[in-house]
Amino acid sequence: MRKALLPILLSIISLYIYSCATQGSPTGGPKDTIPPILLESNPEHKSINFKGKEFHFSFSERIDASKLKQKLIITPFIENNYKFRSKKDELFIEFEEDFEDSTTYTFNFSDGVVDLTEKNPVENFTLAFSTGPYIDSISVEGHIYNQYTNKKIEKATVALYAVKDTLNILTGKPRYFTKTDTSGYYRIENIKTGYYFIYAFEDANNNLKCEPDTEPHGFIKDSINLYSHLSEQDILIQLLNVNTFKKIRSKQTGSYFDILYNKFIKEYTLTKLDTTQNLPIPQNNKIKENTIIRMYHDSSYRYDQDSLGIILTAKDTVYNQIRDTVYVKFTESKRKPEKLNYSVNPKDKASVDQTFDISLYFTKPITAFYKDSITRRYDTLIAQHMPDSLFTWNTNHTQLTIHETLDKRYFQTHVDSLLLTIIDSTLDATDSLSMDSLSMDTLKMQQRKYLERLNTDHLTYIFPKGTFISLESDTVDQLDRTYSFKNPENYGKVSGEVITDHTHYILQLVNKDHKVFAQLHNPKKFTFTYVKPGNYSLRVLIDINKDGIWSHGNLSLQVAPEPIYFYTDRFDIRANWEIENIQVMF
Numbered sequence: 001m002r003k004a005l006l007p008i009l010l011s012i013i014s015l016y017i018y019s020c021a022t023q024g025s026p027t028g029g030p031k032d033t034i035p036p037i038l039l040e041s042n043p044e045h046k047s048i049n050f051k052g053k054e055f056h057f058s059f060s061e062r063i064d065a066s067k068l069k070q071k072l073i074i075t076p077f078i079e080n081n082y083k084f085r086s087k088k089d090e091l092f093i094e095f096e097e098d099f100e101d102s103t104t105y106t107f108n109f110s111d112g113v114v115d116l117t118e119k120n121p122v123e124n125f126t127l128a129f130s131t132g133p134y135i136d137s138i139s140v141e142g143h144i145y146n147q148y149t150n151k152k153i154e155k156a157t158v159a160l161y162a163v164k165d166t167l168n169i170l171t172g173k174p175r176y177f178t179k180t181d182t183s184g185y186y187r188i189e190n191i192k193t194g195y196y197f198i199y200a201f202e203d204a205n206n207n208l209k210c211e212p213d214t215e216p217h218g219f220i221k222d223s224i225n226l227y228s229h230l231s232e233q234d235i236l237i238q239l240l241n242v243n244t245f246k247k248i249r250s251k252q253t254g255s256y257f258d259i260l261y262n263k264f265i266k267e268y269t270l271t272k273l274d275t276t277q278n279l280p281i282p283q284n285n286k287i288k289e290n291t292i293i294r295m296y297h298d299s300s301y302r303y304d305q306d307s308l309g310i311i312l313t314a315k316d317t318v319y320n321q322i323r324d325t326v327y328v329k330f331t332e333s334k335r336k337p338e339k340l341n342y343s344v345n346p347k348d349k350a351s352v353d354q355t356f357d358i359s360l361y362f363t364k365p366i367t368a369f370y371k372d373s374i375t376r377r378y379d380t381l382i383a384q385h386m387p388d389s390l391f392t393w394n395t396n397h398t399q400l401t402i403h404e405t406l407d408k409r410y411f412q413t414h415v416d417s418l419l420l421t422i423i424d425s426t427l428d429a430t431d432s433l434s435m436d437s438l439s440m441d442t443l444k445m446q447q448r449k450y451l452e453r454l455n456t457d458h459l460t461y462i463f464p465k466g467t468f469i470s471l472e473s474d475t476v477d478q479l480d481r482t483y484s485f486k487n488p489e490n491y492g493k494v495s496g497e498v499i500t501d502h503t504h505y506i507l508q509l510v511n512k513d514h515k516v517f518a519q520l521h522n523p524k525k526f527t528f529t530y531v532k533p534g535n536y537s538l539r540v541l542i543d544i545n546k547d548g549i550w551s552h553g554n555l556s557l558q559v560a561p562e563p564i565y566f567y568t569d570r571f572d573i574r575a576n577w578e579i580e581n582i583q584v585m586f
Contacts, residue, residue, distance in 0.1 A: 035120035036061050036089075036113070047129040055093040055107075055127070062088050062116040070206075071112025074105065075188065076175045077208065102132030106190045108178060128190045140230045141187040144180050144200045147218065147238035148539075149514045150566045152184025156237065157203040160188060163195040163223050169210035170242075170556060174199075177208065195223045200235040212555060213241040221560035236564075242556040245320040247312075254335035257282070257295040257328050263316045264290050273309030273325060281310060282328065283365050283471055285396040295328055296365070296471055303330040318554045340364050340474045344481055351486045353530055358402040358461065358481070360468075365397045368469035377460045378411040381418075400468075402461075408485040412456040457485045486530045492573035494536070495527040496582030504543035506550060507584065511536055512570075521548075531573045538567035540586055 037060040043050045065086040082095040091113060099105060106128045111121035128135060144156040159174035161167050167174075176196075180186045186200075201210040201217035210217045218237035224230060241263060250259040270281050282295040282303070293312070297303060307329035315321045341363045346352060371391060376384045392401045463479040498507060508519040509528045512535040518528050541550035542563045553561030565586035571579055 032115070032118045033120060036063055036115045036122050038122060038125060041127060043127075043129050045127055045129075046135050048133055048135060050129045050131055051098070053095040053098060057091040057113075059089045059091070059113075059122065063091060063113050063122075064116050064119065065091050065113050068109070068112040071110045073108040073110065073178060075108075075177060075190075076100075076103065076105065077173050077177065078105075099131050102130075104128065104130045104132075104134075104136035104190045104192065110179070126189075136190050136192045138191040138193055138226045138229065139187060139189040140191065140198070140224070140226060140233055141185070142231065142233035142235065143184045144186065144218075145184065145234065145236050146216070147236040147561065147564065150539075150564075152180075153200075153202065153216075153237060154180055154182050154184060155202070156180045156184070156186075156200050157208070158186040158188065158235070159199045159201075159208070160191065160196045161199070163197060168197065168555075169199045169201055169217065169219075170212065171209075173208040191226055193227050195225055197223050198233060198235070200237050202237070210555075213243055215239070217555060219555060219558075219560070221558065236561070238552065238561070240318060240552050240555070241316075242318055242320075242554050244556075245314070245316040245322050247314075247322070247324045247326075250324075250326040252330060252333070255297055255330070255333045255337055257297075257330060259293040259295075259312065259326055261291050261293075261314065261316075265293065266315045266317050266319070268293060268312060268314040271311045271313075273311055277306075277308060279303060279306060279308045281308070283367075283396070285365055285398045287363060297330040298471075303328065304332065318552055320554070320556075337472045337474070338363070340468075340470045340472070340476055342468075342476055342479070344479070346481075346483065348481050350483055352483045353486060354408050355405045358404065360400045360402075360463075362398050362400075362468065362470070364470040364472060364474075366393075366400070366468050367397065367471045369393075369400070370467050373464045373467050375462045377462060378414070378456070379454055379458070381454075382411065382414060406459075408457065411459070415454055415456055455484075457487070459483060459485075488530070489576045491530040492533060492575060493527065493529050493578040494531055494571075494573065494582065495525075495578065495580050496584060497525045498523055498540075499583060499585040500540075502542055502586070504546040504548070506541040506543065508539050508541065509536055510539055533573050533575050535570055535572050537570045538582070538584055540565040540567075540584065542586070 040058045042056045063086055068084055080095050080097045082093055084093045109125040113122045144153040158178055160176040161174055176188050176191055178186050178188050199219040202215050204215055216237040216239040218235045245263050248260045248262055279301050284295045287294050307327040310326050313323045343361045345359045390402050460482040465478045466475050469475050506519050506521055509517045511517055520526050544562045551562045553559050567584055
């Protein structure tokens, strides 16, 4: 009997031992929300005269430090590699080199150390120590906002550069830095007294240097004197390509001569290097998203024998200006010219106000324009030609703008007049019973029904084939664009007044996506009409230098953007509704 029970007893004992040895997360019960507590650190927080390279921390429970390398921020910035390991409730960090003498260092662990099960981060886990006889105690704090939306930015890098270092976020890594929390708030502590420049940027590649064409950035223009704590050092950031503006190449491409730049060309001018040379500057325009200046061969001049020296002055969108000399020469090419293309704004079937512009954009300069072939049509009843005063070309003849001011009641009035004529003539014919008068009456009834069915809110612009001829003698097919007048009952209205000492500014009505719906320059009283139903707010771009445009600033030139004021309240616009008496004060 005992021999028979022995195997069973051994199995029970084995299972008991295994269950004791196998530990796992408890199941059921409330979720653990209590973070680990730092019990001890070596060195201790705010230690002085520390000369070691090893750090030890113990906690109240088992920890996970697998993301420490991504989360730990050490300031001042050091090029000192380290290794770390965690064992149960302990963390060990060992650096390869000694720390700089007489310097205060801060380790900000953020959420890099969490408990093993629920991943609750150790709260306020920061270690400050000094390799000298005292701890630097200066701090700076503030918030980071988006320049155009005023939204607070999470995980933005805030960087301090000593003025004497002559570095910035474009040229070198910062001495002190941190990242903003979920509310866009930052605080840098234990800073050595001195003068600093302060910057903020979204460091997408975590290299502690700003890539201005892909990473939004901003700065405080003047240096800050950190001899005591500073608060409310808020920074607005924006995406703005301030990289060096430069010409990449200039060469003949097929039958064209192209000058390529590395950035968007805002504006440019061309002058002859030798004013006595008989060759004129070729016709030209911007192409390829405004990064190329293209010149066209005029076969009446011998550009194939002599090159023409041209001084080209160009500006980018942040008004970096460069000047280059190019030598233009055309040789025979068998490549076919590129096709003439166009685009139109507003798009077909768009709704328009009674005052609006139609802009046509062409990919080549237009040298022949037959405006008399263009008609404005109200259905098939009215076809109108337009006077010269409505048409405006840009300098290069690649953009035509038609300035329209119409009365939406015009067509309806015309139709009403025709209907009245038909009704009157029908009444006059009621006394006659002849076959001719009956046939005429039937025709008038058909005309009346046709007129009554007409949509008088529509109009069509017709540009026949051959209206536009490019300098390469090609054209585009017939172009028709139909628009409808907006119905006021489908839109809202916003009105109010601006109270300010500023004389130059741009008041913008922006939607919930922060897109500009409409804007006005320097209004004291304002009204926005035909506003689509939705959620809106107001912002003001303040034109400090009074040049008629709002300046983005330029990080590379240390030029701050002009200020923006945000109206604090958002409001809902409903159809056939007006919001009145808004006061914008700045």
